[in-house]
Amino acid sequence: MKRIGVGLLGLGTVGGGVYKALQSQEDVILKRTENLFEVRSILVKEKQKERSVNGVQSLITTDFGRVLEAGVQVVVEAIGGTEPARTYVERALKAGCHVVTANKELMAKHGVQLERLARSRKVQILYEASVGGGIPVLGTMGHFLKTNRLHRISGILNGTTNYILTRMSREGASFEKVLAEAQQKGYAEADPAADVDGFDAVYKLAILCRLAFETDVPVRQIFREGIRDITPEELELVRKLGYAVKLLATGEQYGEKGPVSLRVGPTLLPLSHPLASVDGVYNAVHLEGDVVGDVTLVGRGAGEKPTASAVVEDLCNLFRLPPPRLPLSEDSLLLPAGEAGGSRFICMRLGNREVPDPEQLCQRLEGIGLEVVDAVSSRDGVAFILRRWDPSYTSMVMTELGLEKSRIISRPIRGIIFDQERQSEMERVV
Amino acid sequence: MKRIGVGLLGLGTVGGGVYKALQSQEDVILKRTENLFEVRSILVKEKQKERSVNGVQSLITTDFGRVLEAGVQVVVEAIGGTEPARTYVERALKAGCHVVTANKELMAKHGVQLERLARSRKVQILYEASVGGGIPVLGTMGHFLKTNRLHRISGILNGTTNYILTRMSREGASFEKVLAEAQQKGYAEADPAADVDGFDAVYKLAILCRLAFETDVPVRQIFREGIRDITPEELELVRKLGYAVKLLATGEQYGEKGPVSLRVGPTLLPLSHPLASVDGVYNAVHLEGDVVGDVTLVGRGAGEKPTASAVVEDLCNLFRLPPPRLPLSEDSLLLPAGEAGGSRFICMRLGNREVPDPEQLCQRLEGIGLEVVDAVSSRDGVAFILRRWDPSYTSMVMTELGLEKSRIISRPIRGIIFDQERQSEMERVV
Numbered sequence: 001m002k003r004i005g006v007g008l009l010g011l012g013t014v015g016g017g018v019y020k021a022l023q024s025q026e027d028v029i030l031k032r033t034e035n036l037f038e039v040r041s042i043l044v045k046e047k048q049k050e051r052s053v054n055g056v057q058s059l060i061t062t063d064f065g066r067v068l069e070a071g072v073q074v075v076v077e078a079i080g081g082t083e084p085a086r087t088y089v090e091r092a093l094k095a096g097c098h099v100v101t102a103n104k105e106l107m108a109k110h111g112v113q114l115e116r117l118a119r120s121r122k123v124q125i126l127y128e129a130s131v132g133g134g135i136p137v138l139g140t141m142g143h144f145l146k147t148n149r150l151h152r153i154s155g156i157l158n159g160t161t162n163y164i165l166t167r168m169s170r171e172g173a174s175f176e177k178v179l180a181e182a183q184q185k186g187y188a189e190a191d192p193a194a195d196v197d198g199f200d201a202v203y204k205l206a207i208l209c210r211l212a213f214e215t216d217v218p219v220r221q222i223f224r225e226g227i228r229d230i231t232p233e234e235l236e237l238v239r240k241l242g243y244a245v246k247l248l249a250t251g252e253q254y255g256e257k258g259p260v261s262l263r264v265g266p267t268l269l270p271l272s273h274p275l276a277s278v279d280g281v282y283n284a285v286h287l288e289g290d291v292v293g294d295v296t297l298v299g300r301g302a303g304e305k306p307t308a309s310a311v312v313e314d315l316c317n318l319f320r321l322p323p324p325r326l327p328l329s330e331d332s333l334l335l336p337a338g339e340a341g342g343s344r345f346i347c348m349r350l351g352n353r354e355v356p357d358p359e360q361l362c363q364r365l366e367g368i369g370l371e372v373v374d375a376v377s378s379r380d381g382v383a384f385i386l387r388r389w390d391p392s393y394t395s396m397v398m399t400e401l402g403l404e405k406s407r408i409i410s411r412p413i414r415g416i417i418f419d420q421e422r423q424s425e426m427e428r429v430v
Numbered sequence: 431m432k433r434i435g436v437g438l439l440g441l442g443t444v445g446g447g448v449y450k451a452l453q454s455q456e457d458v459i460l461k462r463t464e465n466l467f468e469v470r471s472i473l474v475k476e477k478q479k480e481r482s483v484n485g486v487q488s489l490i491t492t493d494f495g496r497v498l499e500a501g502v503q504v505v506v507e508a509i510g511g512t513e514p515a516r517t518y519v520e521r522a523l524k525a526g527c528h529v530v531t532a533n534k535e536l537m538a539k540h541g542v543q544l545e546r547l548a549r550s551r552k553v554q555i556l557y558e559a560s561v562g563g564g565i566p567v568l569g570t571m572g573h574f575l576k577t578n579r580l581h582r583i584s585g586i587l588n589g590t591t592n593y594i595l596t597r598m599s600r601e602g603a604s605f606e607k608v609l610a611e612a613q614q615k616g617y618a619e620a621d622p623a624a625d626v627d628g629f630d631a632v633y634k635l636a637i638l639c640r641l642a643f644e645t646d647v648p649v650r651q652i653f654r655e656g657i658r659d660i661t662p663e664e665l666e667l668v669r670k671l672g673y674a675v676k677l678l679a680t681g682e683q684y685g686e687k688g689p690v691s692l693r694v695g696p697t698l699l700p701l702s703h704p705l706a707s708v709d710g711v712y713n714a715v716h717l718e719g720d721v722v723g724d725v726t727l728v729g730r731g732a733g734e735k736p737t738a739s740a741v742v743e744d745l746c747n748l749f750r751l752p753p754p755r756l757p758l759s760e761d762s763l764l765l766p767a768g769e770a771g772g773s774r775f776i777c778m779r780l781g782n783r784e785v786p787d788p789e790q791l792c793q794r795l796e797g798i799g800l801e802v803v804d805a806v807s808s809r810d811g812v813a814f815i816l817r818r819w820d821p822s823y824t825s826m827v828m829t830e831l832g833l834e835k836s837r838i839i840s841r842p843i844r845g846i847i848f849d850q851e852r853q854s855e856m857e858r859v860v
Contacts, residue, residue, distance in 0.1 A: 021577070021721050024720075024721070025577045025578070025579075025720075025721060028576075028577055028578070028579060029577050032576045032577070032755060033576070033577075128574075134721075134722040134723060134725060135725060136570055136573075136574035136575070136725070139570075139573065139574045140566055140569075140570065140574070143566075143569065143573065143743075143747065143750075143751065144558075144566035144569045144570070144743050144747075145566070145739075145743070146458075146462045146463070146743065146746065147451070147455045147458055147459050147462070147463075147739070147742045147743055147746060148455070148458070148739060149455075149458060271707075272707075272709060274707075274708075274712075274728050276707070277701075277702075277704075277706070277707040278704075279702060282704075289739070290454075290455075291451050291454070291455060291564075291735050291736075291738060291739040291742070292564040292729065292730070292735070292736055292739035292740075293564060293729065293730045293733075293735060293736050293739075294729060294730070295564060295565060295566070295727065295728070295729040296726075296727070296728040296729065297725065297726070297727055297728075298704055298725065298726040298727075298728070299722065299723065299724060299725040299726065300722070300723045300724070303723075305721050305722070305723060306721075306722050306723050308721060309575075309577070309578060309719070309721040309722035309723075310722075312577045312721070313573075313574050313575070313576065313577055316576065316577060317573065317574075320573075320751075320752050321573065321750075321751060321752070322750050322751075325462060
């Protein structure tokens with residue numbers, strides 16, 4: 001048995017969860033890894049706050065320096081955000097401590113520097129919990145798909161938005177109503193921007209793509225679109241066409257060391273796509289590799305226990321698994337997020353205007369050269385799917401139908417679209 | 431760079447796939463693991479057969495002894511079945527070679543002895559490809575869920591049966607018709623028993639449960655039911671009730687070191703269950719642990735490339751990851767597969783008899799003390815869901831409705847059943 005001293009930074013949802021999991025799983029960890037993790041110091045902001053964990057008063061400090069002096073070999077960073085987390089993590093690594101963190105913003109923005117720093121001090125920084133909560137996606141990529149060239153990653157990486165979209169779709173409720181209820185119940189933050197505007201998903205996508213494509217894309221350069229403009233009417237039309245809308249994060253690389261394209265935004269998935277049925281607060285990642293085909297991992301993307309599970313697994317793996325490779329070789333060209341090409345869903349909100357017959361609409365659109373795959377209408381809107389999309393089509397549609405741009409919404413479509421192709425795809429993989 | 435000699439047993443789908451993948455991924459493997467795997471000898475049955483891989487003639491032998499003499503550190507067993515595979519694997523381990531195998535039958539029946547033999551010779555035997563093809567489920571359990579107590583595993587572990595059920599459900603075609611077509615196209619064996627009668631899934635379930643529950647259950651003691659009696663009519667009724675039927679493999683453990691229950695058989699899943707939408711030849715495993723909640727892994731369960739991916743990952747991990755724990759501590763009590771308790775789907779084939787009105791049927795069944803959740807009818811059958819099930823109910827229903835037993839089919843239901851519960855479950859996990 002080896003005793004390992006742990007310093008905990010933060011005792012909120014994540015930090016408290018890690019503390020509890022180290023206690024409840026102590027015997028399992030000892031039996032399976034022969035390690036005993038002892039929390040020796042806990043950094044908090046306010047010393048006297050009421051907490052969900054008991055018996056920690058003697059470990060608590062408000063001075064980061066005291067944590068490093070407490071005889072710790074690992075620091076678990078559970079503060080979140082970039083500062084002071086970044087400074088603490090750097091100091092911990094420089095002091096020769098391993099670091100485990102759940103901090104996606106920190107690892108998205110400063111991951112490369114922190115991993116280099118860790119390497120130079122012969123310690124490790126692991127961050128499985130930063131993407132997909134309890135889903136072991138980083139470990140899977142690093143250890144079980146490492147002989148594959150991954151060329152595409154698609155993920156539902158934010159539980160709050162997936163929960164909101166699921167409830168809007170099931171209940172026909174508006175975005176504002178579902179968000180307000182989610183905030184009231186504590187499922188969404190008072191300021192929901194990080195979730196509903198896609199920032200959280202962007203951080204996670206940056207981390208995934210760094211590991212998959214070995215290239216570091218600055219988060220501010222990643223195309224990002226949130227879910228605020230989605231209406232229950234749109235979701236109804238989407239469902240009628242046989243699709244689901246998800247806030248999808250996608251990263252693609254075109255050839256080894258080739259250019260990459262990263263995008264976060266509402267995306268249509270055919271109902272047969274492995275991510276289309278991932279509902280509620282679940283997260284999921286769909287990985288495509290050149291030998292394995294595709295692998296999908298689904299699980300709880302947030303919450304005290306799933307996040308704690310990933311942190312505690314990382315803690316053990318610091319002392320069991322080989323250190324991860326340095327994540328990047330060289331910078332790749334970042335392509336603009338695929339606006340042109342590919343299939344597209346177009347939805348038109350007609351308000352008080354008469355809803356046109358879908359078949360006549362198809363004919364008119366085909367008359368101006370568009371290739372319409374399918375079209376449906378509802379009480380106050382109409383939607384259709386174009387086989388190929390070009391941004392210039394928006395103005396063509398506006399002119400033909402006499403609509404303002406604000407009434408036209410367009411979303412990319414991922415996955416297999418046509419029934420015939422779906423069928424042959426099914427047979428091809430047997 | 432380290433050169434590692436590999437001996438390949440078998441050059442069929444799996445063996446040929448491994449040979450090709452070692453060539454196509456050579457640079458990726460070298461870059462990421464600093465190992466170069468060289469196939470130095472290949473055991474085949476017939477020396478002169480035509481093969482899908484080129485340039486191997488000089489490596490080919492029909493004498494196993496020659497493989498061990500070729501300077502190999504690892505033997506990849508890709509023959510399948512128990513003999514001669516078992517003898518070869520034992521000889522390889524005794525000669526101090528690591529072994530990687532995709533052989534589920536061998537590992538289900540003799541895995542414990544082979545792992546003990548490997549341990550005693552200070553080598554490893556890895557077998558990721560034996561369960562779920564390209565899905566890294568064994569690695570995930572061993573390395574990324576090792577601090578969790580797993581209490582339930584549910585899996586779609588056989589691609590052939592999932593393909594047959596998917597096509598039956600989509601096309602309304604009979605089992606016999608879809609099977610015949612699948613055989614014609616080479617997706618199903620001429621003797622389909624291993625797949626459609628559930629043996630293949632039983633082997634994989636035995637392996638999964640040994641790792642998850644640390645107990646060894648003899649495969650012949652595992653409850654097994656195939657898919658031959660499923661009709662398109664039943665699938666139609668199931669769909670009307672909001673469920674899907676899968677050939678599900680389930681293992682549960684009741685408390686740490688507690689009794690276990692293992693079962694392979696057609697099972698209803700509510701459409702919201704993560705496994706319900708896993709269609710075609712895809713496999714999936716749903717793992718439930720005490721900290722992580724649940725994690726689902728989905729991917730291609732068979733085929734040359736996915737299987738080769740898992741074998742090649744194992745090859746690398748022999749020299750990277752700590753050896754797996756010895757899989758079992760002690761024998762657990764095996765409970766009879768849950769016949770009583772839980773919800774149940776009952777389907778009655780009425781042939782030429784008049785189809786009763788579902789509502790009247792509910793009333794009659796409730797009159798004899800059964801708790802009916804929902805009922806539906808089709809042109810020639812009727813089906814209902816009972817909240818709780820007891821085997822004695824079959825005769826009660828037969829008596830009440832004047833039916834023979836052969837016309838009554840009953841299937842267990844897994845997962846969340848009622849909309850209200852589904853809703854609260856969704857909220858609970860946020």
